[in-house]
Amino acid sequence: MRVQKKLSTGWIIALIGIPIFIGALDLTVVSAVLPHVIYDLELPIQTQLDKAAWIVTGYLMAYSIAMSVMGHLSDLYGRRKVFLIALVIFTLGSFMVAISDTWLTSAGLRIHYLFSRERMDVPTFSLYIIIASRVIQALGGGAMVPVGMALIGDIYPVGKRSWALGIIAAIDTAGWVVGHLYGGIVVYYFNWHLIFWLNIPICVLAFLLIWRALRGIPQETNIHKIDWVGVALISAVLTFLIVGIGGGGSADVSISANSQDKSVIWWALVASAACLVLTILWEQRTRFPIYDPALFKIRNLLTGGAANLFIGCGMFIAIANVPIYINSVGTGTLERGAWDSGWLLSALTIPIALAAIPGGWLTQKFGYKVPALAGIAVAGAGFLWMNHWRVDTAYSAMIPQLIITGIGFGLTFSPIASAALDSAPPLQRGTASAIVLTLRLIGMTVGVSSMTIYDINRANSIIRKLIAANASVGDMVRISQETLVKVIDETFLIAAVLCALTFVIILFISNRTLEIGGGKHERQ
């Protein structure tokens, strides 16, 4: 497919980039919003922290499910239609979050009392409404990225596709990397509701412009039966997986961590594995699979997906640990800690977003492998450099290390996405981009959860030893700070090892591609 002359492809990137940016922004904006929601609703930490964590986990879960399913739907029904539906769902979800603890709670309570006289704790009820609204929001937000990327795959010829995908990757990345800072600023000066109110006019405007702009683009579709069983099974795989790995983090952070919580985590992981086996069996038997098993025989898609899993994990080790470092070494107040964390993280996240653009350009010039290998090597070197942080390390010393790491990760985005998309048949590009992006999202979840558990368990064990040794309060503060920084250094070393593993995986990406039937297929 080629774009009609009257349409500027640059405009199309800009237009679809706006909602993709906002959807990604709302993925991480919640890190600033969550403490305020808990405080505003007056949710007690002992009993409600685990539930409140579902504001994050629920969004992540629905975002992953939408990513993996909606790309497939866009292959069937056309990118424009599915993208616009996703945008409407995201806008509706944003509106619902904005009114969740006021009008929606009142309306929900009235409906509840029509059918039941059982007393409802209003803050808890509001929390459920917020979680449900966030899930709806994420179902739209998560769908826009793979559909947008597939759209780029449709309108750009192979030679120019990497550059365009680099732009989309940069926009998506820019969204979730500045989310925490944006959220922190809005919450600091206004209130958390405004974040979601602001989405609405922007999304409405984007809807009108995209609806008009994409009318000129030929929409190749492939209408056949939707694999609803496959959709349900994949949703179950992702739901159980995120409950397992995401719940691991929240259960350990909460005061009420106990053996029952742990068993739920293990059951969720086992259920996820069981559903995965069922999914594979089903997808091999069904006539119109959501994930064509043939896709998993494409080497670049497999290696790209695996590399993205590790990249997501490594990247979020840095993103999770910088705020932990800032708060543990002490910045005076929580507000100051959030402020410092936001700005310091920008030294990592802004280069990630910016480096995605030259990553696309380098891919066009040198193929997939060179920029991806260079990027992951730079990221690994950055982590090794970060491995030497101390309690008294100055921010000025950390900033160049974070910038180097960020540039490294940013350089990998476009070559990996291009390798995966270029190797997929044209009508399965939505599915292919969904696979690659979902794996990165799962990697992020694993990175945050596993490292949070690692940090907390290590810190708890140190604190227990200190209490047993009757250390003075001053000693306890000093030793715990030093040890926590040491633990953070260890996680950076783990991230460097992950980068080394990713390097090996990228070596298996093939630079060669073959044009078949108007699209590109990897030469096996």
Added chain:
Amino acid sequence: MSSRRPYTIKYFLAALAGLFMLSACGPRVDMSLSPEEIIAKTSERMQGLEGFSFLLDSTGAQAFLDEQHYYEFSQMEGDFTAPDRLQADIRIVTPGLVTDVKTICIGDQQWETNFATGAWILLPPNMSFDPMLLFNPETGVQSIANDLTDLKLEGLEELETMPGQKLYLVTGQLEGRHLYDLSYGMMTDGKMTAKLWIDPITFDLYRMEMTEQTGSPDGEKVWVIEFWNINTTAEIQPPDMTTEQP
């Protein structure tokens, strides 16, 4: 098909008439009672109850549990069993943190969970807010009649928690000095405007709303006490001091 329509309409009208007749069979609300009589009957009814569940909620201007204004009272939900047993979760807001403290009162004894560890401790007398005082049948909110003046029966109204059930709405002025003592100084010792929602048949008090004007920039402070599970008792025992609460 068309010949069936008149019968359908007939059946519908008959069902509607039946519903009207059924509703007419229900207990009639006596609107001839004066508000003073309603409040007296309510007070008598509430003092004689075997037990109930309750929620005390504070909105608007802040109410503090301590003189240093560090622990802000948010709400308290629990059960009362006559004559002197009560258990409740008290939600407290401190700067940056919201937490629940459990309390059990039996006779003169009061236990409370530690703010940070969750471990139960037996409190010395008069050390902190004692919710038992607030719900004591003889001197607590059940005996509110003595403190209410300028009573007015506003009519019948539904609560959103009890759709379809018409309740007396009585308004008046409430002398706060009594409640000030009972609430450990959280409520004002001045005058408050009060609204009460009362079952016209049983004289169960379902909700009491008290509004006090404060000098704070947050404006007025609104206290709402809700009652449910009326005349049912909960089993309230001293806490197991050997186990830590979550």
